Amino acid sequence: MADKDEIQTSTDVERAESVREVLGARAIIALVPGSISLVLGVLMAFLYPGLLQGLGWVLLVLGLGAIGYGIYALRQTREVKAVNIICPYCQAENHFTVHPRNDIRCVDCSRNIPIRDGQVLQVYQVQCGYCQHLNYYSDKSSSLVCENCDSVIPIATDEEAAGAQVLAQFARREDNDPYDLVLLTAGPKPEKMIECLQHMLALNRNQVKQIIAETPVTLMTGIPRKKAELLSGDIRQAGGRAEINLTETSEQGTS
Numbered sequence: 474m475a476d477k478d479e480i481q482t483s484t485d486v487e488r489a490e491s492v493r494e495v496l497g498a499r500a501i502i503a504l505v506p507g508s509i510s511l512v513l514g515v516l517m518a519f520l521y522p523g524l525l526q527g528l529g530w531v532l533l534v535l536g537l538g539a540i541g542y543g544i545y546a547l548r549q550t551r552e553v554k555a556v557n558i559i560c561p562y563c564q565a566e567n568h569f570t571v572h573p574r575n576d577i578r579c580v581d582c583s584r585n586i587p588i589r590d591g592q593v594l595q596v597y598q599v600q601c602g603y604c605q606h607l608n609y610y611s612d613k614s615s616s617l618v619c620e621n622c623d624s625v626i627p628i629a630t631d632e633e634a635a636g637a638q639v640l641a642q643f644a645r646r647e648d649n650d651p652y653d654l655v656l657l658t659a660g661p662k663p664e665k666m667i668e669c670l671q672h673m674l675a676l677n678r679n680q681v682k683q684i685i686a687e688t689p690v691t692l693m694t695g696i697p698r699k700k701a702e703l704l705s706g707d708i709r710q711a712g713g714r715a716e717i718n719l720t721e722t723s724e725q726g727t728s
């Protein structure tokens with residue numbers, strides 16, 4: 474999401490994975506030379522005492538120190554605690570060492586995850602009015618550019634309401650309005666249509682035949698658009714034609 478919020482995206486939180494990586498690398502850097510130093514030190518100090526004995530002791534102590542540090546770093550790696558932030562767009566888990574105070578970028582979908590007061594803000598879906606691509610915005614969004622076609626999707630921000638609202642004429646929010654499914658024609662394959670509607674409406678043969686005889690007929694009312702689209706697809710499959718209309722109610726809550 475090419476969002477203006479990007480500018481504020483914080484870099485002060487560290488990904489738990491990267492912290493673990495750094496600690497792990499440090500442990501290896503300490504452990505490998507530490508072990509070599511220890512072995513050399515033991516050889517020189519105990520097995521081949523002589524001129525190099527003093528140096529052997531130095532190596533031995535250095536080696537022990539490095540190994541000690543390496544083990545410490547390894548233990549820390551395990552103790553890196555992860556704050557788990559679930560991406561509101563793709564549900565991917567993002568791990569951080571501390572609770573992020575500002576927006577973060579999702580590891581999986583690269584979208585900006587809006588954070589306010591340590592909480593992931595709710596995101597809303599909005600369909601691009603130009604290409605129908607689904608975009609997301611949150612209460613923090615002040616502008617929105619379509620991920621797909623780069624068109625500007627206008628959002629009116631209202632500081633008082635602390636909310637962003639998309640101007641309905643350009644883009645429409647994933648609607649929760651109720652819809653009607655209307656059967657226009659049963660099509661050339663009445664048997665298939667009867668079967669389809671029996672299944673869809675859980676009615677018996679005669680009831681379904683009755684319904685088909687009355688086309689155009691409203692099959693269902695007050696169902697979500699998604700469901701209406703799905704069912705109208707089933708009807709098309711069975712050779713018929715259906716229409717989806719906004720359910721007419723007294724109160725049209727457009728928020």
Ligand SMILES: [Zn+2]
Nearest residue numbers: 560563579582
């Ligand atoms: Zn994501």
Ligand SMILES: [Zn+2]
Nearest residue numbers: 601604619622
């Ligand atoms: Zn678009």
